[in-house]
Amino acid sequence: MGEGHPECPARLDAIEDRLLVTGVGDALQRREPTPASLDEIELAHGRMHVAALRGLSAQLREDMQAGGPAHVQIDPDTALNVHTWDAALRAAGAALDATDAVLAGELENAFCAVRPPGHHACRDKAMGFCFFNNVAIAAKYALERHGLQRVAIVDFDVHHGNGTEDIVAGDERILMVSFFQHPFYPEGGARSSAANLVNVPVPAYTRGMAVRELIELMWLPRLEAHRPEMIFISAGFDAHRDDDLGQMGLVEQDYTWITSRIKDVARRFAKGRIVSCLEGGYNLDALARSVEAHVRVLADL
Numbered sequence: 001m002g003e004g005h006p007e008c009p010a011r012l013d014a015i016e017d018r019l020l021v022t023g024v025g026d027a028l029q030r031r032e033p034t035p036a037s038l039d040e041i042e043l044a045h046g047r048m049h050v051a052a053l054r055g056l057s058a059q060l061r062e063d064m065q066a067g068g069p070a071h072v073q074i075d076p077d078t079a080l081n082v083h084t085w086d087a088a089l090r091a092a093g094a095a096l097d098a099t100d101a102v103l104a105g106e107l108e109n110a111f112c113a114v115r116p117p118g119h120h121a122c123r124d125k126a127m128g129f130c131f132f133n134n135v136a137i138a139a140k141y142a143l144e145r146h147g148l149q150r151v152a153i154v155d156f157d158v159h160h161g162n163g164t165e166d167i168v169a170g171d172e173r174i175l176m177v178s179f180f181q182h183p184f185y186p187e188g189g190a191r192s193s194a195a196n197l198v199n200v201p202v203p204a205y206t207r208g209m210a211v212r213e214l215i216e217l218m219w220l221p222r223l224e225a226h227r228p229e230m231i232f233i234s235a236g237f238d239a240h241r242d243d244d245l246g247q248m249g250l251v252e253q254d255y256t257w258i259t260s261r262i263k264d265v266a267r268r269f270a271k272g273r274i275v276s277c278l279e280g281g282y283n284l285d286a287l288a289r290s291v292e293a294h295v296r297v298l299a300d301l
């Protein structure tokens with residue numbers, strides 16, 4: 001995204017380092033993704049959006065060879081470089097490969113440590129550090145290509161997953177549950193009305209105990225009623241107390257608790273099937289500790 005941008009490669013390095021020093025990484029099976037195909041991306045995105053990003057990417061490459069700048073700005077927060085297109089296809093591809101592996105019974109669940117994130121990417125618009133909506137693409141893929149009837153998307157990033165909502169609102173096969181700081185970027189969310197969305201806006205400085213109560217009251221009954229055959233997680237860790245991009249007060253133990261509740265639902269209705277994809281989380285230490293907490297629950301460590 002450019003120098004000094006919070007959505008930076010160091011995020012994945014911090015996660016890798018943490019999994020290494022804690023020994024958690026030793027217990028995991030690692031896989032490298034194959035890039036998603038354009039057909040797969042278009043399960044959740046309009047053909048014009050995909051073509052426009054591809055065109056921008058090709059144009060940037062040409063301009064750079066002629067001595068031009070290394071980035072194209074898509075919005076004030078979001079820039080594309082010459083590697084973005086490939087990275088975005090691999091990020092979505094990771095979610096799809098994970099979905100295949102989990103549905104084949106090779107893995108009970110998977111965590112995709114991917115960049116760029118996806119949950120702000122709308123059907124026809126890249127924004128908020130996101131280009132393709134990894135989780136929405138994977139959810140549609142599970143329905144369309146694997147023939148599942150019902151899936152759930154759980155989004156615990158501090159920001160509202162407006163892109164996911166844009167793609168899944170009104171699709172009764174998908175139940176989306178989320179909480180997010182409100183009012184806050186990217187606005188919206190609080191007034192959404194589609195029956196398959198459970199949006200829980202919370203004010204700045206809300207702490208973990210209050211969030212847990214809201215999850216018990218608002219998410220769990222709806223998840224149980226929906227009986228998802230598979231659960232996708234937009235795993236953003238920027239609601240952490242130490243994260244400066246949000247003003248909420250979650251800590252690692254809250255991510256342990258939330259992940260455990262999601263896993264309970266998955267065990268009851270979905271044979272434990274979960275595919276979790278990294279979204280936000282910008283304080284490197286807090287991000288690494290929170291991912292460790294999340295992965296420990298997923299891996300039963």
Ligand SMILES: [Zn+2]
Pocket residue numbers: 157158159236238279280281
């Ligand atoms: Zn976020």
